[in-house]
Amino acid sequence: MATQRIESTADVIDFLLEQHNRIRQLFAETTDAVTPQEREQKFFELRRLLAVHETAEEEIVHPRARRELDNGDAVVDARLHEEHEAKKALSELDEMDVSTPEFVAKLAALRDAVLNHAGHEESEEFKQLRTQLDQNELDRMRKVVEFAEKTAPTRPHPGVESAPANMFAGPFVAVLDRVKDAISKPQH
Template sequence: MSAPAINSTTDAVTYLVGQHRRIRELFDEVAGAADTGERERKFFELRRLLAVHETAEEEIIHPLARRAIDNGDAVVDARLEEENKAKKQLTDLESVDVGSAEFETRLAALRQAVLTHAEHEETEEFNRLRAEIDGEELRRLRSTVELAEAMAPTRPHPGVESAKANVLAGPFAAMMDRAKDLISKPR
């Protein structure tokens, strides 16, 4: 299952904002699933998109923002703290029965955390990157983001929120995650 198709002429920021839209849709689809099988399939897709999306941001976008925008370190550090909390929530949610009331409660809390994080990224990081980075460079970065997602772990790994940590742990985690996905993928 790959990231949602976004127009190939878009830049990295537009691509990631499109994924934020798809993540919002998936939260709604998981919550509104007609049965536990559908809920499990939609949650699998949501979890995977969240994991690869965050990895690409951590490896490509956040390091660029640190360098390119005023007060970039503080902006990125705040986003990384949010990402770590959301990864922990997502990891905890994975162990809960998708048909339970507890799952619904935890899913709602995760949704709120993720959507608040996405809003912060879009307003405090992405918009400022658009103002500072040439549009052509952002278009070229799109393929780099897609490549990072193609090689990213497909499950959350709290504590791995930096480009360096992703490079060190990412390939092994991605291999293990993809093996687990093959075994546990909902039918």
């Protein structure tokens, strides 16, 4: 099962908010999965969406917020720190057996951190970008974010949280990630 594409005519902010909602839903579906196979499938989808979503934000949204917001450097630096910590936790989870109690506990901790992070983005970054940018810019950014997601790594890479780092490492690790995904994709 491929990662669910979110199709709409929404601008970049609405698009990212829709993805935040899908991430919340996937955390719940992963936690509530009845069988290890179902949990593995849901986690595969969650991991993939988190990886491409964060890469696109790091390449497109955060640099724009850094330039446009009065306190852009502080806001973005805090989000990048949160993203780095989430990538480390997601990498650890990716190596674990999904049927263990430890996986479930670490998944719950990651969920709390990611949802807290999403709340900060929504209230501190997205809200201000919506007031600072006109509708045409927000619409154009949506297209660029979608393109960035199509070429983004599908696994977490802690330490690659800046736009230059993503641009440099991204294409190479994206190819490797997609090969790994094809080989290790959960069967259902």
